[in-house]
Amino acid sequence: MKAQAVLGSAAVGVGLGTLLLPAVALADTTVSPATTPVGGTVVLTATTCNPKDGDVIFHVTGPNRDQNVRSTTAAAGGGLSAELFTAGFTLGTYTVAATCGNGSSAGSAQFTVTPIGGAPAGGGGSSDGGTTAAVAFTAGGALLGAGATGLVVLLRRRRHAGAVA
Structure with missing residues (x-):
């Protein structure tokens, strides 16, 4: 027993x-850093997308954004990435949903835009x-x-x- x-x-x-x-x-999708001041740059990465399938489309939504960003480079650890400059962004939290070139979802991630001189930038974002x-x-x-x-x-x-x- x-x-x-x-x-x-x-x-x-x-x-x-x-x-x-x-x-x-x-x-599957990361944003680094997870926190950036207005005018900062974040790197969007979809780690599971195969570059042979075509570009990744990162759909960015938030307080004043609803835009697509196309991947520009192959990521060092695999997948594809793009840089996003946050000049003109409203303070707040933004969601990034990635779609691989073959149409499959690569998940989503979030990042936060803070005031200049506000909260320090984070070390690295995660998919959630x-x-x-x-x-x-x-x-x-x-x-x-x-x-x-x-x-x-x-x-x-x-x-x-x-x-x-």
Whole structure:
């Protein structure tokens, strides 16, 4: 009975990890830096698009933007990228949705435009505007929760088995 409970808890933990952790690894589109002052430049990158399929179209939307930006260079780590100059942008958060040359989606990312002399520029953006770490912590928390639940079930069964005997 004890082995079954331990195996059941392990199976639940592995199952949750299999479901939750791939979401962290799917950072297909990035914006770097994730925060820039008005007039700064951000680099938009779609890492999973194949340059042989054609250019990536980055669709930028936000407080005063609804525009497409075409990729201009092959990215060092793979995929395609473009630079976006933020002069004339309104302060706020912008979303970038990328479409590969073959028509497939490469995900989306966010970046924030701040006042000049405002918040310091971030080191690098992620496909979800900085929430990748939050997803990783959430996935880790879910795995810890599954393990704790399995432990509680195991201890209750052990206590119940001891009371019956």
